[in-house]
Amino acid sequence: MIISEMAQLTKISEYTLRYYEKKELIIVSRDARGRRNYDENDIEWIRFIQRLKETGMPLREIKKYSDLRAEGDQTIPERRVMLETHRLFVVAEQQKWTQNLCNLDAKIEYYATIPLTTDQTKF
Amino acid sequence: MIISEMAQLTKISEYTLRYYEKKELIIVSRDARGRRNYDENDIEWIRFIQRLKETGMPLREIKKYSDLRAEGDQTIPERRVMLETHRLFVVAEQQKWTQNLCNLDAKIEYYATIPLTTDQTKF
DNA sequence: ATAGTGCTTAGACTATGGTCTAAGTCAACC
DNA sequence: GGTTGACTTAGACCATAGTCTAAGCACTAT
Numbered sequence: 001m002i003i004s005e006m007a008q009l010t011k012i013s014e015y016t017l018r019y020y021e022k023k024e025l026i027i028v029s030r031d032a033r034g035r036r037n038y039d040e041n042d043i044e045w046i047r048f049i050q051r052l053k054e055t056g057m058p059l060r061e062i063k064k065y066s067d068l069r070a071e072g073d074q075t076i077p078e079r080r081v082m083l084e085t086h087r088l089f090v091v092a093e094q095q096k097w098t099q100n101l102c103n104l105d106a107k108i109e110y111y112a113t114i115p116l117t118t119d120q121t122k123f
Numbered sequence: 124m125i126i127s128e129m130a131q132l133t134k135i136s137e138y139t140l141r142y143y144e145k146k147e148l149i150i151v152s153r154d155a156r157g158r159r160n161y162d163e164n165d166i167e168w169i170r171f172i173q174r175l176k177e178t179g180m181p182l183r184e185i186k187k188y189s190d191l192r193a194e195g196d197q198t199i200p201e202r203r204v205m206l207e208t209h210r211l212f213v214v215a216e217q218q219k220w221t222q223n224l225c226n227l228d229a230k231i232e233y234y235a236t237i238p239l240t241t242d243q244t245k246f
Numbered sequence: 247a248t249a250g251t252g253c254t255t256a257g258a259c260t261a262t263g264g265t266c267t268a269a270g271t272c273a274a275c276c
Numbered sequence: 277g278g279t280t281g282a283c284t285t286a287g288a289c290c291a292t293a294g295t296c297t298a299a300g301c302a303c304t305a306t
Contacts, residue, residue: 015265019263019264033283034271035272035284036283051230055223059262060262083231083234090223093220096177097178100178100217101214105210108203111199137253139295142295157254157301157302
């Protein structure tokens with residue numbers, strides 16, 4: 001699979017796919033003409049990167065994970081620890097957004113109840 | 124209130140407070156010596172900016188809100204619409220994080236159940 | 247009066263995560 | 277054999293959100 005197909009499939013631009021490779025998040029083999037040749041495994045991996053990114057993992061962390069992955073099976077426990085640690089971050093984020101929603105709702109509620117004649121410069 | 128006190132109070136660095144002013148998010152009066160002189164109203168406003176930022180509102184949006192606020196009471200309905208619109212964003216974010224957590228948990232669960240002898244390069 | 251502190255400004259620099267350009271290669275089609 | 281199209285590379289450029297530096301002024305304490 002060529003980069004343009006990969007870009008279409010994953011909705012990640014060719015630019016970004018090359019960028020990820022430059023940043024050593026992805027390692028892709030080349031064909032006889034020197035072009036990137038993505039296989040099934042690469043697709044899986046890129047989809048996983050996508051999910052990690054969606055959960056707010058910075059690229060340098062994803063790179064760490066990628067490096068461990070490249071080292072082989074003996075790094076599985078380490079990788080799992082990374083995911084468990086990241087999980088705590090995601091839980092915290094989720095709770096933060098819930099709290100933020102409460103705050104915002106309170107604000108909007110306040111906005112709705114105060115008479116329009118009072119001074120509104122505070123908001 | 125002087126900038127250093129404000130920085131301490133809000134945990135926003137002096138650099139950032141000046142930056143916000145340069146970006147026209149905040150308008151602060153000066154004392155006889157030309158130094159920023161924050162009052163109660165400014166504190167409230169900066170705390171509100173903080174909350175908007177926490178809920179992922181970009182600075183340019185906050186500036187828009189700030190501009191409306193500066194225009195006076197007649198912009199209240201517009202400001203309220205902004206908050207309501209932003210609320211939808213926050214709700215979506217909250218749901219996204221909940222979904223992300225599910226995905227990650229499924230991943231970790233999978234990690235936990237597969238025998239350690241299989242090929243792990245997929246993760 | 248001179249050093250020190252705390253502010254002022256403009257503008258340079260940083261990090262993150264892309265996004266794009268320029269120049270070049272290679273295979274295929276006409 | 278020339279053009280087209282899809283790729284290659286290095287490196288420039290962009291937006292966001294700061295973060296810091298340099299040079300300078302005003303007041304205070306010694």
